[in-house]
Amino acid sequence: MCWAPGERSVAGMQTTAIEVHDLQKSYGDRPVLDGVTFAVGEREIFGIAGRNGAGKTTTVEILQGLRRRDAGFAEVLGFDPARDRKRLRRLLGAQLQTSALPDRLRVGEALRLFARLAGNRVEWRELAAEWRLDDLLGQPFGTLSGGQRQRLFLALTMVNEPRLVFLDELTQGLDPVARRETWRLIERARDRGATVVLVTHDMDEAERLCDRVAVLHDGRLVTCGRPVELVTATGTVRVRFSSPSAAGVDGLTRIPGVGEVAYDGATANVTAAPVAVVPLAEELARRRLAPPDFTVIRPSLEDAVVSLLNGAQP
Amino acid sequence: MTRLLALTLTELRLLVRDGTLLVFAFVFPPLVMLILAGVFGTQATVGFSWQNPEHYYVAASVGVPVIGLTLVGLPVALATYRERGVLRRLDASGVPPAQVIAAQAVVTIALAVTAVGTVLAAALPSYGIPHVAHPALLAAGLAAGTLTLVLIGVAVGLAAPSARAAQAIGLLAFFPLYLLGGGGPPRGAMTGVMHHVADAIPSAIPGIVDPWLGLSGLGTQLVVLAGWAAVALAATAWLARRTAV
Numbered sequence: 214m215c216w217a218p219g220e221r222s223v224a225g226m227q228t229t230a231i232e233v234h235d236l237q238k239s240y241g242d243r244p245v246l247d248g249v250t251f252a253v254g255e256r257e258i259f260g261i262a263g264r265n266g267a268g269k270t271t272t273v274e275i276l277q278g279l280r281r282r283d284a285g286f287a288e289v290l291g292f293d294p295a296r297d298r299k300r301l302r303r304l305l306g307a308q309l310q311t312s313a314l315p316d317r318l319r320v321g322e323a324l325r326l327f328a329r330l331a332g333n334r335v336e337w338r339e340l341a342a343e344w345r346l347d348d349l350l351g352q353p354f355g356t357l358s359g360g361q362r363q364r365l366f367l368a369l370t371m372v373n374e375p376r377l378v379f380l381d382e383l384t385q386g387l388d389p390v391a392r393r394e395t396w397r398l399i400e401r402a403r404d405r406g407a408t409v410v411l412v413t414h415d416m417d418e419a420e421r422l423c424d425r426v427a428v429l430h431d432g433r434l435v436t437c438g439r440p441v442e443l444v445t446a447t448g449t450v451r452v453r454f455s456s457p458s459a460a461g462v463d464g465l466t467r468i469p470g471v472g473e474v475a476y477d478g479a480t481a482n483v484t485a486a487p488v489a490v491v492p493l494a495e496e497l498a499r500r501r502l503a504p505p506d507f508t509v510i511r512p513s514l515e516d517a518v519v520s521l522l523n524g525a526q527p
Numbered sequence: 528m529t530r531l532l533a534l535t536l537t538e539l540r541l542l543v544r545d546g547t548l549l550v551f552a553f554v555f556p557p558l559v560m561l562i563l564a565g566v567f568g569t570q571a572t573v574g575f576s577w578q579n580p581e582h583y584y585v586a587a588s589v590g591v592p593v594i595g596l597t598l599v600g601l602p603v604a605l606a607t608y609r610e611r612g613v614l615r616r617l618d619a620s621g622v623p624p625a626q627v628i629a630a631q632a633v634v635t636i637a638l639a640v641t642a643v644g645t646v647l648a649a650a651l652p653s654y655g656i657p658h659v660a661h662p663a664l665l666a667a668g669l670a671a672g673t674l675t676l677v678l679i680g681v682a683v684g685l686a687a688p689s690a691r692a693a694q695a696i697g698l699l700a701f702f703p704l705y706l707l708g709g710g711g712p713p714r715g716a717m718t719g720v721m722h723h724v725a726d727a728i729p730s731a732i733p734g735i736v737d738p739w740l741g742l743s744g745l746g747t748q749l750v751v752l753a754g755w756a757a758v759a760l761a762a763t764a765w766l767a768r769r770t771a772v
Contacts, residue, residue: 277619303621312613312616315541329530357765482636
């Protein structure tokens with residue numbers, strides 16, 4: 214469930230940070246958002262995924278009050294982002310998809326400036342220490358590595374102690390080590406009490422971080438749920454195990470939910486619904502087969518989303 | 528105000544680190560003044576409206592950093608911020624683009640005033656600083672020229688699709704305003720057509736030279752500058768809406 218009209222509980226949370234209903238937006242004649250509806254609970258990490266041009270960035274920009282919606286309802290932390298942008302801004306932190314800082318601006322200057330712009334709610338040196346930027350204070354932004362930049366951006370988003378943080382393609386272009394470090398930082402932001410909305414192409418990232426993921430396609434929300442739910446909803450898992458003879462795998466297709474069974478003389482590969490895995494294991498046990506390499510291979514979130522988006526092709 | 532001050536100080540720090548801009552603002556104008564005044568000497572001719580050419584070029588060169596910083600430095604800085612998403616980044620942090628632009632304009636004006644000081648500092652031991660015939664009119668002409676060019680610079684910065692485009696547009700505007708404004712050949716030496724063109728462009732130089740050397744009043748120039756300022760303001764307002772979030 215991504216949004217239930219009138220319901221104030223999202224994913225087991227008691228309070229809602231964001232409610233969006235039937236959001237509409239066009240650029241000229243081109244519709245970008247067409248009836249998007251979802252809600253985000255407080256202290257959730259909520260992912261928004263989809264192809265380029267699906268409407269992800271437009272959605273979060275509308276929620277921050279950076280763009281005006283054409284129609285629909287949007288409420289962020291109790292405010293309408295189009296009308297109460299000024300009050301809302303104090304409660305938000307944001308890292309935009311295509312934004313940077315001046316190359317010559319030093320890390321310490323950036324932290325000090327943004328802290329001052331936010332009303333000095335946090336001591337910028339403490340922020341630098343907390344986000345491990347204290348060794349980089351004198352370094353110009355243009356000389357920072359990708360990971361260092363993202364660490365700085367995350368620190369800057371936290372400079373006003375936001376209740377809600379928007380992160381748009383934060384880890385794009387980062388090496389795996391920097392990406393994983395950034396993931397830890399995002400979790401830290403949530404641990405500090407913030408709700409996080411994460412726009413991402415990276416399904417590993419969504420699966421690893423997000424409590425729930427909404428998938429947009431051509432401006433419409435095609436699905437939304439916990440990563441495990443999205444994966445399960447795509448249907449099948451593969452089960453692989455060794456079997457000394459073909460007799461060991463005979464008749465397995467009679468188990469409800471079991472699809473194809475392939476046997477190459479040593480290893481069986483079974484395609485099955487997730488609910489069929491336990492009955493399959495029970496059947497093997499009943500046949501006194503206890504293959505030590507019994508392996509369930511579930512599709513990744515990326516497999517699930519790609520399958521979903523391919524199914525959503527016009 | 529505190530926010531604008533913080534932004535202005537940061538912008539000032541960043542501009543001071545821009546070596547190319549500093550050369551353009553602080554080296555090019557005194558150099559041009561030293562060369563041109565040296566070339567034409569002290570012989571008053573009709574082309575110089577019977578003024579000492581050394582005096583003429585000291586006065587005219589005061590307008591050079593004003594034109595350069597407002598038409599090249601400011602648009603490039605603004606277009607860079609737009610192109611790289613710095614304006615959006617600051618906007619997302621609660622700083623409206625108008626405040627950032629205001630900070631850039633304040634810094635541009637401050638740098639221009641400092642650069643004017645550099646021209647005068649270079650003139651003092653070489654050709655001397657000519658007597659100012661009408662100080663109040665000079666101040667008015669300098670202020671009107673600077674503010675008009677700041678508005679044009681902001682409009683160029685908002686209109687240019689990239690920093691490189693802003694630089695190209697700025698340089699294309701700089702040279703006519705510098706040369707036809709009287710920074711190169713004096714206006715008295717121009718042919719009829721070029722004289723008319725020179726009268727219609729928003730160069731800061733005539734508004735400085737004329738009251739300084741007592742050549743004429745400011746009436747026509749102020750009208751021309753006001754017209755350009757109105758156009759630039761309207762363009763800025765339109766572009767700001769078009770590029771607004």
